[in-house]
Amino acid sequence: MKTVIEEAREIKVVKETDVIVIGGGIAGISAAVAARRCGAEVTLIERSVCLGGLATNGLVCVYFPLDDGGGNRIFGGLTEELLHVCIKYGYNNLPDCWKVKPTPLKVDNPKNRYRSTFNIPAAVLAFDELVQTEGIDVMFDTAFASPIMEGNTVKGIFVENKSGRSAYLAKVFIDTTGDSDLLYRAGIPTETDPENIVSSWTHEINVPEFMKAYEAGGLIAAVPLRWFGLRPDVDNTNAVIPKFDGTDADGRNGYINLSRKLMLDYLKKNVRDDYCFMTYPTQIQTRMTRRLVGKKELNCKDAYAYVDSSIGCVCHCMDFPAEVYEFPYEGLYSDAVTNVLAAGRMVSAGGRGWEIMRSIPQCALTGEAAGTAAALAAAGDGNVDHVDIKELQRILVKNGNIIHCTPAMKDKTAVFNDYHKNAKATGGGALGIKIDTLSYNEEGH
Numbered sequence: 001m002k003t004v005i006e007e008a009r010e011i012k013v014v015k016e017t018d019v020i021v022i023g024g025g026i027a028g029i030s031a032a033v034a035a036r037r038c039g040a041e042v043t044l045i046e047r048s049v050c051l052g053g054l055a056t057n058g059l060v061c062v063y064f065p066l067d068d069g070g071g072n073r074i075f076g077g078l079t080e081e082l083l084h085v086c087i088k089y090g091y092n093n094l095p096d097c098w099k100v101k102p103t104p105l106k107v108d109n110p111k112n113r114y115r116s117t118f119n120i121p122a123a124v125l126a127f128d129e130l131v132q133t134e135g136i137d138v139m140f141d142t143a144f145a146s147p148i149m150e151g152n153t154v155k156g157i158f159v160e161n162k163s164g165r166s167a168y169l170a171k172v173f174i175d176t177t178g179d180s181d182l183l184y185r186a187g188i189p190t191e192t193d194p195e196n197i198v199s200s201w202t203h204e205i206n207v208p209e210f211m212k213a214y215e216a217g218g219l220i221a222a223v224p225l226r227w228f229g230l231r232p233d234v235d236n237t238n239a240v241i242p243k244f245d246g247t248d249a250d251g252r253n254g255y256i257n258l259s260r261k262l263m264l265d266y267l268k269k270n271v272r273d274d275y276c277f278m279t280y281p282t283q284i285q286t287r288m289t290r291r292l293v294g295k296k297e298l299n300c301k302d303a304y305a306y307v308d309s310s311i312g313c314v315c316h317c318m319d320f321p322a323e324v325y326e327f328p329y330e331g332l333y334s335d336a337v338t339n340v341l342a343a344g345r346m347v348s349a350g351g352r353g354w355e356i357m358r359s360i361p362q363c364a365l366t367g368e369a370a371g372t373a374a375a376l377a378a379a380g381d382g383n384v385d386h387v388d389i390k391e392l393q394r395i396l397v398k399n400g401n402i403i404h405c406t407p408a409m410k411d412k413t414a415v416f417n418d419y420h421k422n423a424k425a426t427g428g429g430a431l432g433i434k435i436d437t438l439s440y441n442e443e444g445h
């Protein structure tokens with residue numbers, strides 16, 4: 001392979017602060033707010049021009065439920081607060097019994113697994129308002145490039161933006177890039193999932209359907225999401241679609257090109273005056289790319305097991321009802337580096353655990369725990385392994401989180417969703433192979 005040498009150069013240090021959060025998705029917003037509310041000075045670095053990540057730029061405007069499918073609320077704190085931020089200035093279909101803040105611990109709503117759809121522009125503006133109100137320094141349009149290491153401690157990061165390359169220094173760093181960009185480049189152990197299924201979303205308007213749907217159900221029904229590629233919860237047996245590695249530049253370009261080709265194929269068949277797409281994703285819609293291999297991992301074999309260092313309860317948001325597991329604080333970091341935490345869809349959870357931890361509520365939960373722990377570490381010696389876990393848990397509980405399973409959560413028999421069972425697809429392959437375009441709207445049409 002041909003290589004070139006990058007010349008050494010002097011780089012300006014733009015800021016020295018307590019906590020730097022890299023990535024402004026749901027996990028990053030939650031982490032930044034939690035750290036700030038614990039008294040830390042916080043800078044949030046975001047490569048796009050708005051907050052929300054997959055939940056806004058990736059069009060995933062569906063906040064999964066806060067309960068275990070048996071009516072037991074398992075999430076509170078910032079997970080509940082961010083749901084209300086998402087729906088603050090826009091439409092929503094949150095059932096009324098979940099609108100009470102905070103929602104009671106037992107809710108009589110177990111007829112279905114509710115989900116809350118939200119309006120993306122309204123959520124983006126409400127996220128801006130939240131971080132500004134909290135006094136968080138947000139740098140948009142700024143990409144993390146590489147860590148500045150001193151032994152096994154991250155002293156700072158290099159970023160790239162229109163001003164060129166610059167450096168930010170901090171006591172503690174939280175990686176919420178979704179893809180473990182900081183972890184990987186700092187040499188922290190990670191695991192990669194090279195087989196992301198193409199499953200892309202966009203909003204559509206079909207005027208005749210719009211009129212009927214608006215009368216019957218309002219804007220959410222009138223401007224439905226249309227999916228392209230594989231939908232993990234339906235039978236895709238006839239699909240022949242390659243999978244892609246979301247940690248590799250070529251893999252990502254393959255995914256992006258194919259997802260847009262599927263959209264174009266569909267649009268070509270529907271070019272008419274009363275039909276259009278309203279949106280397209282501006283963040284690649286990969287689910288699981290690269291995650292932390294932490295000091296501990298989510299154990300989803302022992303449902304309801306007591307975890308001494310638990311930072312919160314989690315469950316599979318599509319099982320109905322679902323088993324509940326406690327997530328360990330040590331699943332947010334590795335001993336390989338002293339002062340880095342992970343949060344969001346890249347925490348330490350393998351196999352089915354990764355599926356569980358990547359949903360929006362779980363991302364908000366781990367963000368809040370990481371932000372709180374980062375503030376505690378920054379006020380101490382900076383080492384995230386030295387955080388007083390009892391104090392961390394005390395703050396999380398004070399702020400409304402439920403860190404241990406209750407007898408009511410155990411009082412049910414879980415029914416597992418065959419999520420991903422039907423997500424058949426061929427491995428790898430260049431574009432141009434046979435593609436049976438699959439497209440669905442939310443009703444499966």
Ligand SMILES: Cc1cc2nc3c(=O)[nH]c(=O)nc-3n(C[C@H](O)[C@H](O)[C@H](O)COP(=O)(O)OP(=O)(O)OC[C@H]3O[C@@H](n4cnc5c(N)ncnc54)[C@H](O)[C@@H]3O)c2cc1C
Pocket residue numbers: 022023024025026027028045046047048051052053054055058060062063064142143144145176177178179181199200201283285286287343344345346358359360361363
């Ligand atoms: C197709 C699809 C459907 C889904 N459906 C649902 C659903 O119905 N309900 C649900 O609850 N969950 C769903 N999920 C999962 C959920 O949307 C995501 O896992 C979750 O939003 C991830 O949040 P996050 O903050 O961890 O990561 P992300 O949302 O990926 O945020 C990462 C942020 O980091 C930024 N970033 C990345 N790299 C850098 C860098 N180098 N420098 C600076 N910034 C960087 C990105 O721009 C982004 O803003 C779905 C996911 C997909 C892909």
